[in-house]
Amino acid sequence: MNFILDHLLTVAIAVISGGALLFTSLAPRGRQATPLQVTQMMNRGKATAVVDVRSAEDYAAGHLRDAKSMPLADLGNRIGELDKAKVKTVIVVDQTGNRAAKAERLLKAAGFADIYSLEGGVAAWTAAGLPLTK
DSSP states (O other): OHHHHHTHHHHHHHHHHHHHHHHHHHSOOOOEEOHHHHHHHHHTTOEEEEEEOSOHHHHHHOBOTTEEEOOHHHHHHHGGGGGGGTTSEEEEEOSSSSSHHHHHHHHHHTTOOEEEEETTHHHHHHHTTOOOBO
């Protein structure tokens, strides 16, 4: 008990940082699919739309086959371009899997029913040895 009182600032910092790590790990991220699962969905024709929310430069450097470039900043304005896919499966792709959750929320708010994000993003896709299209 004396240690805690003597080092109150250090203990408080440790508790706060631990809480922040716990919060981010427990935050809902939506449904995710591994690169293998995304490949299977694409090959079986289940995924009707692959939406790449990275920047135009990143998209031009390499993207998943048949992916549509819709940078996250523009997604809200361009969501109408995906209206045909509202009742089908949509896969959201970003660089590392961190920004896909925001895109998923935008798509759900627009009425899309079946949305997955690529777990680990394009980085995981290339780490798995899967090809990109330029």
